Structure formats: C-alpha cells, structure tokens
Amino acid sequence: MxxxxxxxxxxxxxxxxxxxxxxxxRASVIAIPAExxxxxxxxxxxxxxxxxxxxxxxxxxxxxxRNQRLVTALEDIVSVQVDWEVDAxxxxxxxxxxxxxxxxxxxxxxTGCGQGSVFGGLMDDxxxxxxxxxxxxxxxxxxxxxxxxxxxxxxxxxxxxxHGCALFSAAGEMLSFVEDVGRHNAVDAIAGQMWLEGxxxxxxxxxxxxxxxxxxxxxxAQMGIPFLLSRSGTTQMGHMVAERIGMTLLSRCTGKHFLxxxxxxxxxxxxxxxxxxxxx
Amino acid sequence: MxxxxxxxxxxxxxxxxxxxxxxxxRASVIAIPAExxxxxxxxxxxxxxxxxxxxxxxxxxxxxxRNQRLVTALEDIVSVQVDWEVDAxxxxxxxxxxxxxxxxxxxxxxTGCGQGSVFGGLMDDxxxxxxxxxxxxxxxxxxxxxxxxxxxxxxxxxxxxxHGCALFSAAGEMLSFVEDVGRHNAVDAIAGQMWLEGxxxxxxxxxxxxxxxxxxxxxxAQMGIPFLLSRSGTTQMGHMVAERIGMTLLSRCTGKHFLxxxxxxxxxxxxxxxxxxxxx
Numbered sequence: 001m002x003x004x005x006x007x008x009x010x011x012x013x014x015x016x017x018x019x020x021x022x023x024x025x026r027a028s029v030i031a032i033p034a035e036x037x038x039x040x041x042x043x044x045x046x047x048x049x050x051x052x053x054x055x056x057x058x059x060x061x062x063x064x065x066r067n068q069r070l071v072t073a074l075e076d077i078v079s080v081q082v083d084w085e086v087d088a089x090x091x092x093x094x095x096x097x098x099x100x101x102x103x104x105x106x107x108x109x110x111t112g113c114g115q116g117s118v119f120g121g122l123m124d125d126x127x128x129x130x131x132x133x134x135x136x137x138x139x140x141x142x143x144x145x146x147x148x149x150x151x152x153x154x155x156x157x158x159x160x161x162x163h164g165c166a167l168f169s170a171a172g173e174m175l176s177f178v179e180d181v182g183r184h185n186a187v188d189a190i191a192g193q194m195w196l197e198g199x200x201x202x203x204x205x206x207x208x209x210x211x212x213x214x215x216x217x218x219x220x221a222q223m224g225i226p227f228l229l230s231r232s233g234t235t236q237m238g239h240m241v242a243e244r245i246g247m248t249l250l251s252r253c254t255g256k257h258f259l260x261x262x263x264x265x266x267x268x269x270x271x272x273x274x275x276x277x278x279x280x
Numbered sequence: 281m282x283x284x285x286x287x288x289x290x291x292x293x294x295x296x297x298x299x300x301x302x303x304x305x306r307a308s309v310i311a312i313p314a315e316x317x318x319x320x321x322x323x324x325x326x327x328x329x330x331x332x333x334x335x336x337x338x339x340x341x342x343x344x345x346r347n348q349r350l351v352t353a354l355e356d357i358v359s360v361q362v363d364w365e366v367d368a369x370x371x372x373x374x375x376x377x378x379x380x381x382x383x384x385x386x387x388x389x390x391t392g393c394g395q396g397s398v399f400g401g402l403m404d405d406x407x408x409x410x411x412x413x414x415x416x417x418x419x420x421x422x423x424x425x426x427x428x429x430x431x432x433x434x435x436x437x438x439x440x441x442x443h444g445c446a447l448f449s450a451a452g453e454m455l456s457f458v459e460d461v462g463r464h465n466a467v468d469a470i471a472g473q474m475w476l477e478g479x480x481x482x483x484x485x486x487x488x489x490x491x492x493x494x495x496x497x498x499x500x501a502q503m504g505i506p507f508l509l510s511r512s513g514t515t516q517m518g519h520m521v522a523e524r525i526g527m528t529l530l531s532r533c534t535g536k537h538f539l540x541x542x543x544x545x546x547x548x549x550x551x552x553x554x555x556x557x558x559x560x
Binding site: 016018020021022023024025030032033034035036051139159160161181211213214215232233234235236237238239251256257258259260261264269274 | 296298300301302303304305310312313314315316331419439440441461491493494495512513514515516517518519531536537538539540541544549554
C-alpha cells in the first residue's frame with residue numbers, strides 16, 4: 001500500500017451503562033451500545049449525517065464515500081479528520097467532487113440498518129460487476145469462519161443491539177471485524193479499511209450478522225467479494241441480485257447449519273464435516 | 281374519521297419460494313420475504329424510493345409523508361395510487377408541498393432498518409413533543425401484548441427476515457400489525473393507518489420487533505404514543521431521547537421477561553404476575 005490520506009484516530013466510548021428494572025422490579029445496570037451522529041463534511045460542504053457506534057469513524061467515512069461512488073481514487077482524498085467534540089468528520093479532497101450536489105440529490109431508502117440511504121444509480125452498476133468464478137470455499141473453512149465469529153469478543157456480547165461484519169481470508173482467518181448500530185456502517189467501515197490497505201476482495205469471504213438484503217449484496221459485490229455469509233436470512237431482492245451477479249450467498253450460518261442460496265458451485269462440500277463435533 | 285384521500289389497494293405477493301441446499305447438500309424450498317422498490321412521486325415529482333415488503337404501500341406512503349413532516353393535514357392529500365407494474369406510488373396533493381426540494385435536501389442516515397433516511401431538523405422537534413404523563417400500563421396487560429405478538433400469524437414465521445410493528449389499545453388488544461423488510465416502513469405504515477383512521481396515540485401501546493434506536497423512539501413520539509416495547513434492545517440515543525421526552529421504553533420483552541428502561545412511573549407492577557404460568 002502506497003498512498004495514505006491523513007487520518008485522525010478518533011476513538012469514542014462504545015457502550016454506556018444504564019439502570020433498568022426487570023419484571024420483578026429488581027434494579028440492575030446493563031450496557032447498551034453508543035449511537036451518535038457523525039456529520040460528514042466534504043471540502044466544508046455538509047454531505048450526510050451517519051448514526052454510528054463510533055468505533056471506526058475514519059474507515060466508515062472512507063467506505064461511505066467509496067460505496068456511494070462519490071470518490072473513486074484514494075489519492076483524491078487528502079485527509080479525513082474526525083472530531084467528536086462536534087460529532088463531525090471533515091474530508092478534504094484534492095480536487096473536490098464533481099457535481100456532488102446533483103449526485104447526492106436522488107435517494108433510495110433501503111432496508112439497510114444504519115445506512116439506509118444509497119444515492120441513485122447504484123443498481124445500474126450491478127450488472128457491470130464481475131466476481132471471480134474460480135473461487136472456492138471448503139465447508140470446513142466455512143465452519144472455521146462461523147466459529148471465529150462466534151468466539152470473537154464483541155460489543156454485541158457486552159451490549160447487544162449492534163450488527164457485526166467481518167472480512168476473512170480464503171483460509172478462514174479473520175482479517176477485520178467491525179460492529180456498528182447499523183450494519184451498513186459496519187460494511188462501509190470494512191470497505192474503507194480494504195481501500196486504505198489496498199486489500200482485494202476476490203479471494204475473501206465476507207460475514208455479516210445482518211440480513212442479506214439487496215443493499216448488502218450490492219455492497220459485497222462492490223468490494224469484489226464472491227462469498228457473503230450471514231447468520232440471518234435473506235430477502236427476495238438480496239437473493240435476486242446475488243443470482244444475477246453470481247455471488248455465493250449463504251444464510252442461517254450457525255454451528256454446523258447453513259443454507260446455500262446462490263452461486264452454489266463455489267462451495268466445496270466435505271462429506272461428514274457437518275457431523276464432526278467441534279470445540280472452539 | 282371524516283375525510284379520506286382516494287387510495288388504491290394494491291396488493292403484492294409477500295413471499296417467494298427459493299430452492300436452497302443445506303449443510304448436507306440436501307435441497308429444499310424455503311420462503312423468503314419480498315423486497316421491492318416503491319418510488320414515491322408527489323405531484324409528479326420523484327421524492328424517494330422505499331425498499332419494502334409491499335404489504336401496505338398506501339399506508340406506508342402516507343405515514344412516510346407524515347413522519348417526514350412533508351404533509352401535516354390529511355386533507356392536503358387528494359389521492360395515493362400505487363402501481364406495482366412500475367413499482368411506483370403517485371401522490372396527488374391539493375396545493376403541492378411548499379419548498380419540497382429544500383426540505384428534502386438535507387439527510388440523516390440513521391440506524392433505522394428499511395427507512396434509514398430522516399430529513400433534517402427532525403431532532404429539533406423532539407423537545408416539543410409532550411406525552412401523556414397519566415397513562416399507565418399494568419404488567420398483566422404488557423404480558424397480554426407480548427403473548428398477542430407471539431401468537432400472531434406473520435410473514436416472519438413463514439419467511440423470517442422482516443420486522444414487525446403492532447399497535448395496541450390500553451387494554452392490550454391488537455389494533456394493527458404491519459411487517460416490512462425495514463422496521464421503519466412498518467412503523468410508518470402504522471402511522472399512516474392511524475392518520476387515516478384518526479386514531480390518537482395517547483392511550484396506545486406500540487410494539488416493535490426491532491431495536492429501540494433514536495429514530496424508532498422519535499417516530500413513536502411523533503405518533504404521540506407513551507409506551508414503546510421491543511423484544512430487542514436499545515441504543516444510547518434511543519434511551520437518551522426516550523428519557524428526554526418522557527417515553528416509557530421497555531426492551532427485551534419475551535415471555536415474562538422485560539427491561540424497563542425509562543418512564544418507569546407508567547408501568548404498574550403487579551406482584552406475582554411474572555410468576556404466573558400462562559398458556560396462550
């Protein structure tokens with residue numbers, strides 16, 4: 001990886017403790033995830049306010065700009081400076097973003113959690129996406145991935161109410177794990193990290209705790225990742241888009257169980273693997 | 281209820297069957313929820329595209345316009361005509377919407393599922409909302425509501441991957457139940473129904489399967505409903521906003537369990553109720 005914009009590394013407290021009463025009136029203190037606005041300014045122009053957990057705001061901002069196709073080359077970005085004092089991130093570009101106003105005027109409100117808005121025309125690009133046909137995922141590697149997510153320390157385990165996304169190598173090593181109150185923020189943050197580090201998607205596997213809706217599938221495809229897994233389910237458009245672009249979609253991934261929805265040729269079944277008891 | 285706009289009653293197929301392979305390579309057919317775009321045109325001007333299950337498109341459109349505060353009086357709406365042939369809904373207003381372009385130019389992308397976008401300024405109104413302080417919810421009524429949702433026939437039971445919202449009377453009768461791929465669509469559809477039928481929120485209870493994020497709390501408050509329940513959790517801003525406007529927030533409502541987060545004075549504990557075994 002060569003070029004790197006100037007990035008702040010603004011950290012924020014990710015959980016908060018609140019007092020609650022249970023069904024018997026017993027008081028206790030529980031942790032809940034943070035949710036804070038992050039207003040994105042591009043060259044001093046207000047673009048959007050993202051509601052986020054706040055764990056990876058610089059990567060989220062980069063991934064958002066990229067997944068919205070507002071910036072195509074990392075070199076165009078001079079700096080990304082997050083300031084939680086004002087809940088804002090200032091993005092400075094080298095030459096500005098041509099026609100930003102027009103390009104952000106049309107909106108699609110999607111089923112996405114956390115980042116429901118995809119600017120117009122995104123669907124038009126779907127058919128241009130080509131995912132590697134030769135990529136393969138052995139069943140044992142799939143199980144390794146499912147276990148890795150299950151065993152990972154997370155805000156979800158502490159506080160619930162967040163979505164997690166993870167990027168895995170073809171061998172099933174976890175390369176990145178991001179949680180957010182909205183699953184689309186988590187996806188975008190990982191996309192931002194991949195962009196920053198120059199990580200290609202073609203030999204990767206993407207995992208999300210959220211539902212496989214059309215927007216999730218499109219974002220996975222934008223990252224060039226052929227495998228998209230979820231412990232949750234899918235929707236008609238998520239399934240349709242995955243079929244159209246030839247993505248391998250797996251839902252209901254828990255323990256040894258999964259449902260292989262599309263791109264079935266990429267999964268390598270290993271007879272007996274589903275029966276082996278694993279302790280992780 | 282007096283005035284009623286002209287409404288289509290466009291129905292759509294809510295589930296689709298797809299073939300899947302499980303962990304042993306066994307083929308089966310499962311149902312998945314529909315997800316389709318619905319582009320909202322107001323007086324022939326394109327406003328937004330909502331990704332929706334499609335179960336209550338007219339109510340969704342009305343509730344969306346109202347919750348985005350784009351239309352304040354039902355009388356201003358002449359007709360709402362949904363046409364699934366073109367995945368569009370045509371809204372005709374009596375006098376147009378003043379400054380529609382400006383009012384829809386600023387966006388907040390929230391943690392909402394399904395309807396992630398709230399046009400700017402919404403938070404500014406929060407403090408003006410006054411919820412009835414005298415309203416009370418007996419613990420036994422809360423349990424009646426939780427049971428009613430559990431026993432309700434739903435797309436979720438058939439196909440998963442949808443969020444459900446329900447409106448209940450103070451006595452715990454289910455008045456409305458709407459599901460959507462995005463929980464904010466489900467909320468807006470119920471808001472649209474309430475608007476259409478002239479139903480007040482002050483003596484109602486709102487239930488959602490989704491997380492209690494800031495936007496959910498704000499939308500509940502916009503409907504004037506003092507009680508918001510979820511079987512899921514909450515976020516810091518959801519909790520903070522509920523506290524600020526004095527809404528009674530209950531999370532993790534399953535079986536006999538719940539967590540009372542805010543507005544605690546409105547819940548009437550009934551000693552022993554949590555111990556009674558109920559068959560519903």
